[in-house]
Amino acid sequence: MALKLAxxxxxxxxxxxxxxxxxxxxxxxxxxxxxxxxxVARADAMLREMVRQGQPNSPQLQQQVREExxxxxxxxxxxxxxxxxxxxxxxxxxxxxxxxxxxxxLITDFQKTSPVTDADLQARYDQLKKQFGDKExxxxxxxxxxxxxxxxxxxxxxxxxxxxxxxxxxxxxxxxAQNGGDLDWSxxxxxVPEFADALQKLQKGQYxxxxxxxxxxxxxxxLDDVRDAQxxxxxxxxxxxxxxxxxxxxxxxxxxxxxxxxIQ
Numbered sequence: 495m496a497l498k499l500a501x502x503x504x505x506x507x508x509x510x511x512x513x514x515x516x517x518x519x520x521x522x523x524x525x526x527x528x529x530x531x532x533x534v535a536r537a538d539a540m541l542r543e544m545v546r547q548g549q550p551n552s553p554q555l556q557q558q559v560r561e562e563x564x565x566x567x568x569x570x571x572x573x574x575x576x577x578x579x580x581x582x583x584x585x586x587x588x589x590x591x592x593x594x595x596x597x598x599x600l601i602t603d604f605q606k607t608s609p610v611t612d613a614d615l616q617a618r619y620d621q622l623k624k625q626f627g628d629k630e631x632x633x634x635x636x637x638x639x640x641x642x643x644x645x646x647x648x649x650x651x652x653x654x655x656x657x658x659x660x661x662x663x664x665x666x667x668x669x670x671a672q673n674g675g676d677l678d679w680s681x682x683x684x685x686v687p688e689f690a691d692a693l694q695k696l697q698k699g700q701y702x703x704x705x706x707x708x709x710x711x712x713x714x715x716x717l718d719d720v721r722d723a724q725x726x727x728x729x730x731x732x733x734x735x736x737x738x739x740x741x742x743x744x745x746x747x748x749x750x751x752x753x754x755x756x757i758q
Contacts, residue, residue: 524560527567537563604747610739618735619728626725627681631693632718634675636660637667637711644705644712651701657716666711675716681723689713 658674665671
């Protein structure tokens with residue numbers, strides 16, 4: 495019974511030491527493998543990473559971490575005993591792994607010290623709203639390769655033909671032809687400038703009286719409707735904007751380091 499109680503106390507001590515990541519550990523090591531200690535700090539690091547990835551902290555997870563670290567130590571010792579640590583390929587792989595850890599630590603530190611502020615976020619949101627514009631257009635178009643064909647289509651429209659039917663028959667735009675040329679709702683700046691300019695000059699229900707030339711060919715446009723821009727509130731797009739801005743900040747940081755580096 496005394497031996498059983500002693501083992502239980504040791505197990506509880508190991509579990510506590512794994513969870514007390516930011517406090518002095520009750521023991522320095524979670525195990526000693528062939529005389530080589532496996533430090534609690536290493537277990538804490540692995541446990542933190544697994545929790546960060548979404549696994550709930552529990553005694554079972556802590557035990558899995560200990561078993562994994564013991565297994566790694568056994569295998570690493572076996573590799574060293576076979577002389578693999580001095581293999582040139584292995585040495586380069588170890589160097590790459592070391593660099594990977596350092597880079598991740600640098601990125602974490604940068605994101606912590608250079609966060610996206612609320613002011614930055616609001617400024618980006620206001621900029622995007624301005625670029626989006628205050629109107630959205632529900633348009634249709636018929637894309638053809640020649641101006642003459644576009645003029646013929648306009649003549650057919652004037653003769654009473656339905657825009658959607660002509661789009662299905664003539665349009666070379668695979669994304670909209672079979673939907674009667676329907677482009678759904680979009681801001682004007684979603685299109686190339688020539689297309690956007692012609693679209694904004696139309697009134698609801700009108701179609702273009704002359705072909706509109708763009709880099710894609712010749713278009714005949716029809717404006718079905720106009721509405722106020724449906725822009726989601728900042729709260730709804732905040733996670734995506736923050737991620738985008740964090741990536742931009744990080745990219746700028748990396749490019750700045752590269753520019754300062756002396757590379758021969």
